Amino acid sequence: MIPAEFDYDVAESGDHALQLLEQHGDEAKLLAGGHSLLPLMKLRLATPSMLIDIGRLNDMSYVRDDGDALAIGALTRHEDVEGSDVLEQHCAIVAHTAGEIGDLQVRHFGTIGGSLAHGDPASDLPTVMLALDAQMVLRSSSGERTVGANEFFTGLFETALGPTELLTEIRVPKLTGGWSYQKFHHRAQDWAIVGVAAVQSNGGASVALTNMGEVPLRASGVEQALTSGSDAATAAQEAAQNTSPPSDPFGSADYRRDLARVLTRRALQEAMGR
Amino acid sequence: MRRISLTVNGVKHDAMVEPRQxxxxxxxxxxxxxxxxxxxxxxxxxxxxxxxxxxxxKSCTLLAVQADGAEVTTIEGLASNGEMHPLQKAFHESHGLQCGYCTPGMIMASVDLIANNDAMSDEDIRMGLEGNLCRxxxxxxxxxxxxxxxxEMRSPAST
Structure with missing residues (x-):
């Protein structure tokens, strides 16, 4: 399968990438690792007329301890997120989940920013970012703004990123409590049929769901039940509330609702036991 | 068309490619x-x-232009002086293939796996090869x- 024709340019710096975006506007797509975008282009589900290759901007690949938060450069490859000592120590759910994405070959090229900007509700990192209340740093030629994960994912393959904006950094909190990411998939390398992220907070937990709607969803029914004193197993029964999971060859919507409840129970139990 | 320059199996190539290649x-x-x-x-x-x-x-999910300046190794680049690479030899001797279609990919993925991991259990190898399917x-x-x-690759005798 061959993508439709497009023009291609290599961004030499973040500023250059923004200039090229200004120049080409809505017709352009940024290419980081390409492991989400190229498969769509090969299927001709995406047909950008211009690709701006930001994959060589190595200064956007880092994990930094910024005191009260951790800063992850948008072009940090999954492999490096998975292997980051700083993340392992302070926000291990991100490192763990990066290691659950695709397979080794995919993790060598795919980037955290590319995965988030792609806005696929079946991918794992968006859900984890939602459970963590992560902040996305977006840059354009007119300045920088920060958008919370709860506002970043706006629809199926849609995010708050404007056509001339670049996701430069992801900021995640340092965790003090337990966490879990439960991924249920068909083959080891596959997308989640359903996934559940749980992060312990004082008196409860933040819980978010993968592939239970057009965007990653917070399981607010579960969170409320926990706050009002329910145990994990009881609270997990609320996991499918206000969700609209897809039906596909891997599972019906009903099956996914059931999985969400089961995986939420497992996630809560693991998070609370960690 | 765009000019790229890359090294494949130790040989430098300059070529003109369509960006979508x-x-x-x-x-x-x-x-x-x-x-x-x-x-x-x-x-x-x-x-x-x-x-x-x-x-x-996975070279089906990379554009040739993304490999501009890169060092690429394919299955053809493993044997040296007519001697099979230890992985090629092992796949031959341990009957690691039936139809053989997945074999070049299996071997290339394993080269990386062995280079980056010390003693691996069978389970580690299975997980490490999760991106390679054998039908x-x-x-x-x-x-x-x-x-x-x-x-063989780790025993001092073979180096």
Whole structure:
């Protein structure tokens, strides 16, 4: 399968990438690792007329301890997120989940920013970012703004990123409590049929769901039940509330609702036991 | 068209490519290196696995222009002076293949796996090769082959 024709340019710096975006506007797509975008282009589900290759901007690949938060450069490859000592120590759910994405070959090229900007509700990192209340740093030629994960994912393959904006950094909190990411998939390398992220907070937990709607969803029914004193197993029964999971060859919507409840129970139990 | 310059199996190549040219088709059709197979063409099966700057990569999901300046190794680049690479030898001796279609990808993924991991359990190898599918269900002997090669590549006698 061959993508439709497009023009291609290599961004030499973040500023250059923004200039090229200004120049080409809505017709352009940024290419980081390409492991989400190229498969769509090969299927001709995406047909950008211009690709701006930001994959060589190595200064956007880092994990930094910024005191009260951790800063992850948008072009940090999954492999490096998975292997980051700083993340392992302070926000291990991100490192763990990066290691659950695709397979080794995919993790060598795919980037955290590319995965988030792609806005696929079946991918794992968006859900984890939602459970963590992560902040996305977006840059354009007119300045920088920060958008919370709860506002970043706006629809199926849609995010708050404007056509001339670049996701430069992801900021995640340092965790003090337990966490879990439960991924249920068909083959080891596959997308989640359903996934559940749980992060312990004082008196409860933040819980978010993968592939239970057009965007990653917070399981607010579960969170409320926990706050009002329910145990994990009881609270997990609320996991499918206000969700609209897809039906596909891997599972019906009903099956996914059931999985969400089961995986939420497992996630809560693991998070609370960690 | 765009000019790229890359090293494949130690040989430098300059070429003009369409930006949409996928790396695997560049290797197969422009350089006639047909040892790298296209299986699923959707970055699932791993038959097209090669090394890009030493890291295993699915060449059906990379553009040739992304490999500009890179060092690429394909299955053709493993043997030296007519001697098979320890992985090629092990796959042959431990019967790590049936139809052989997945084999170049299995071997290239294993080169990376062995280089980056110390002693691996069978389970580690299975997880490490999660991105490579064998439809002959020959995983048992594939794991055996990788173990055999890993042992040989690490023993001082072979170096």
């Amino acid at each position: 996928l790396l695997v088709y560049f290797l197969r059709e422009q350089l006639a290196l047909t040892g790298t197979n296209v299986g699923c063409d959707t970055s699932t099966c791993g038959a097209c696995t090669i090394l890009v700057n030493g890291k295993s990569a 002959c269900t020959g995983y048992q002997n594939i794991v055996k082959s990788v173990q055999q090669a890993a042992g």
